[in-house]
Amino acid sequence: MIYEVEQEMKKKICTSMKTFQLKEGYIQRKVADTEVLISVGGNVANFNGYIELNSSAALLINLLKVSRTCEELAHALEETFSISHSRAEEDVLDFLKILQAHDMVVVD
Amino acid sequence: MKQTPEHVKRMPISGTFELTGRCNLNCEMCYVHVDQQRIQKLGYRERTADEWISMAQQIFDAGTFRLLLTGGEPMLRPDFCQIYEAIGKMGFYTTLYTNGTLVTPKMMDTLRKYPPHTLGITIYGVSPDTYKKVCGNPDGYHMMMSGLKMLLTLPSHIELRTTIVKDNLDEADKIEKFIKSFGNRVTFNINQTVFQSGRDSIGDAAKCRLSPQQNAAFYCNRYCRMVDEYVQNPEKRTELRLNQEAHEPKEPAPQEAVMDHMPYGCHAGYQEYTITWDGRMLPCTLFGGCFTEPFAEGFEQAWTRLETVMPKLLLPEQCRQCSVQQFCGVCAASRYCETGDVNGIPEYFCQLAEAYTKLLK
Numbered sequence: 001m002i003y004e005v006e007q008e009m010k011k012k013i014c015t016s017m018k019t020f021q022l023k024e025g026y027i028q029r030k031v032a033d034t035e036v037l038i039s040v041g042g043n044v045a046n047f048n049g050y051i052e053l054n055s056s057a058a059l060l061i062n063l064l065k066v067s068r069t070c071e072e073l074a075h076a077l078e079e080t081f082s083i084s085h086s087r088a089e090e091d092v093l094d095f096l097k098i099l100q101a102h103d104m105v106v107v108d
Numbered sequence: 109m110k111q112t113p114e115h116v117k118r119m120p121i122s123g124t125f126e127l128t129g130r131c132n133l134n135c136e137m138c139y140v141h142v143d144q145q146r147i148q149k150l151g152y153r154e155r156t157a158d159e160w161i162s163m164a165q166q167i168f169d170a171g172t173f174r175l176l177l178t179g180g181e182p183m184l185r186p187d188f189c190q191i192y193e194a195i196g197k198m199g200f201y202t203t204l205y206t207n208g209t210l211v212t213p214k215m216m217d218t219l220r221k222y223p224p225h226t227l228g229i230t231i232y233g234v235s236p237d238t239y240k241k242v243c244g245n246p247d248g249y250h251m252m253m254s255g256l257k258m259l260l261t262l263p264s265h266i267e268l269r270t271t272i273v274k275d276n277l278d279e280a281d282k283i284e285k286f287i288k289s290f291g292n293r294v295t296f297n298i299n300q301t302v303f304q305s306g307r308d309s310i311g312d313a314a315k316c317r318l319s320p321q322q323n324a325a326f327y328c329n330r331y332c333r334m335v336d337e338y339v340q341n342p343e344k345r346t347e348l349r350l351n352q353e354a355h356e357p358k359e360p361a362p363q364e365a366v367m368d369h370m371p372y373g374c375h376a377g378y379q380e381y382t383i384t385w386d387g388r389m390l391p392c393t394l395f396g397g398c399f400t401e402p403f404a405e406g407f408e409q410a411w412t413r414l415e416t417v418m419p420k421l422l423l424p425e426q427c428r429q430c431s432v433q434q435f436c437g438v439c440a441a442s443r444y445c446e447t448g449d450v451n452g453i454p455e456y457f458c459q460l461a462e463a464y465t466k467l468l469k
Contacts (some may be wrong), residue, residue, distance in 0.1 A: 027199035031173040032119055038199050041222055045263040049201055049225040 019108045020073075020096055022064040026104065028053070037061055046102055056081060060095055066107065070096065116369060117450025122380045122410050123172045124393055125164070127191060128154055128180040129309070129385035133462060134244035135232065136316040137273050139305035139394065139445070140180055142385075154387030157187040161194040163383065166407035168198050177224075178205040180385060189218040203228060205269075209248055211255035219262055227255060227264040228297070233276045234286050234384060241275035242316075266293060272300040272326065273316040280326070300326055300436065301460075306348055306445035307384075307396040320456060324463035372440035377418050381411065391418055394441040397450055419450045426453055435464040 006038045025041035035058035038050040052063060059080055060073055070092055077088040141149070155163075167175070175195065182188055183206055196202060196218075204224040208231075231252065232242045239385040242247035260266065268287040272280050280298075287296045302317035318326060370378040377391030384390060388399035389410045398417040402410035421440050430436065438457040446454030 029199050031171060032117070032121060036173070038201060040197055040199060042220070042263060044223045044225050048265075085312075 017069060019067040019069055020064060020099075021067040021106045021108075022061060022099075023104055024053075026061075028058070030063050043104075046104070056091065057095065058080055060092065064099075064105065116376050116379075118415065120167065120170050120172050120379070120381055120397070120407075122174040122176075122375070123167050124176040124178060124380075124382040125195075126180065126382065126385045126393070127160065127162060127176055127182040127188070128185050130184050131179060131181040131207070131230075132184055132209060132245070133181070133239075133248050134310075135242060135271075136244075136275070136311060137242075137271060137302045137313050138311040139303060139309050139313070140385075141309050142162075142180075143310060145338050146308065146310060147386075149331050150386070152248055154185075154385055155387050155403060157185075157191045157194075159387075160191050161406060163402060164195045164200075165400075165411060170407055170411065173201055175200040176203045176205065181207050181210060183210040185216060189215060193218050193222060196224075196376040201225050205230070206255075206259075207248070207252060208255035208259060209251035211258050216258050217262075219259075223264045225264060226267060227259060227262060228267045228269050229259060230269045230271075231256075231283060231287065232270065233279050234282045235279065238276050238279050242273060260290070260293070265287045265295070266290075267295045267297050269297040270299070271302060272298065272318065273302060274318060274322075275316060277318065277322070277326070281427075298330075303394060303429065306394055306441065320459035320463045323460055324467055328464070328467050371415065371418050371422055374439060376441065377414050381414065389414055392441050395444055395450075397444045397448075424451055424453055430458075430461075432461040432465045435461040437461075460466055 003098060023043075025039060025043045027038050029038065035053040035055075036050050037053055039046045040078055056077060059076060063073060063076055070089070072090040073092045073096075074085065077083060078085055081088075083091075094107060095103065100107070126140065129140055129147070130144075131138070131141050135141065146156075147153070158336045164175070177192065177195070182192075182204070192204075193273070202222075202224045203226040204219075205228040208229045232240055233249065236246040236249040239248040239252075260324070268290070270276075270280075270283050270287075276283070284296065287294060300318055300323055302313045305311055317323075369375075372378075372391065374392075376395065380392060382390045382393040383402055384399075387401060387403040388396075389402045390396060390399050391414060397454070398414075399421060400410040400413045400417060405413070427433070427436075427438075436457055438454055440450045442451045442457065443454055444450045446452065446456055
């Protein structure tokens with residue numbers, strides 16, 4: 001039941017007009033063929049200062065430099081990696097959940 | 109011909125900016141410290157804030173990820189905040205080294221805006237008397253304590269660092285106890301091997317450093333205490349992972365194969381570089397034996413050329429045949445510092461290796 005409720009909530013987030021944007025203080029850059037996200041400013045203690053991004057995370061972080069809806073993010077994943085829409089939505093929501101848990105996004 | 113593994117291509121991943129060679133302390137073992145007299149004699153000049161900020165942009169574009177800001181004492185520069193803030197927001201993994209004695213509220217405002225990812229604070233003793241002996245400045249102790257109190261409020265990873273010489277050897281245990289009193293909040297970095305300066309500094313390592321025998325004894329005693337502490341503490345014992353897996357033979361670490369591709373068997377001049385206070389690019393902070401000029405020729409060209417000016421490393425025959433090689437901690441930079449020749453035989457390290465061998469027999 002809890003799983004079904006969670007799935008229902010996820011659907012609502014994706015079809016809503018809520019927007020997400022990466023907070024200031026995170027810089028994405030390429031270091032020796034690896035995409036990394038480095039925290040600057042008061043966030044330096046977050047994830048020990050930097051994390052390596054896989055290709056899908058790198059794409060989403062880049063998009064989140066401006067305000068995006070979940071639908072926009074899912075569409076980008078779908079197009080870039082040739083995955084189903086439902087899979088793309090799932091991945092986006094899981095990713096946004098992690099970002100929110102680390103207080104890295106502004107939600108409007 | 110050996111192929112260079114892709115993941116260890118030559119690239120300027122880690123850089124050091126020595127913002128100044130000046131310091132408000134006068135530590136007897138320092139291999140960087142210069143005073144105004146020496147600066148004038150050398151005919152060099154410190155770089156301006158604009159020059160450092162522009163260089164930071166160049167190294168960013170070239171792919172440098174880790175950047176250490178150090179000196180001398182970087183906070184001695186009146187424009188420290190200007191330099192630091194400009195660099196702090198660019199997107200490096202920054203480390204700042206300081207002796208902690210010159211911290212002001214204005215600096216704290218800057219550091220709070222862009223805290224360094226790692227902050228290294230040097231502690232030379234836990235008394236004014238020791239600061240007088242080691243650093244020539246008894247006030248340094250209280251100034252450091254005041255600065256430390258402010259710096260500990262930053263969210264940075266904090267590393268408290270010390271160098272053990274003759275004049276603070278008797279306080280080494282107290283220094284360690286003091287640092288450990290901060291718990292897991294800080295890590296401890298202790299150095300007791302002091303090199304002669306390969307860099308025109310006013311320090312004199314030969315006068316103040318531990319003898320090879322003292323050095324070996326200090327290290328071995330400390331190591332034995334650490335092992336004892338781990339063995340006696342059941343919680344810490346698991347950290348040693350004293351189980352079957354730990355004793356199984358492992359594949360040789362890929363790192364060892366990778367080191368063959370690096371001119372000096374380490375990252376110096378291969379993935380690391382230092383830009384000194386007077387604007388020279390060295391393969392590593394110790395090694396003044398060769399350089400290029402990034403402020404004159406641009407960072408990219410200076411980095412490319414650095415490899416071509418590094419003297420070739422040829423292990424002396426005496427070292428190849430040495431029976432205590434396994435205890436020898438020498439490297440190309442330390443050979444140069446001790447002998448003026450990257451292929452020289454550093455007597456201090458030979459005696460140190462002999463001292464370890466005697467102790468462990």
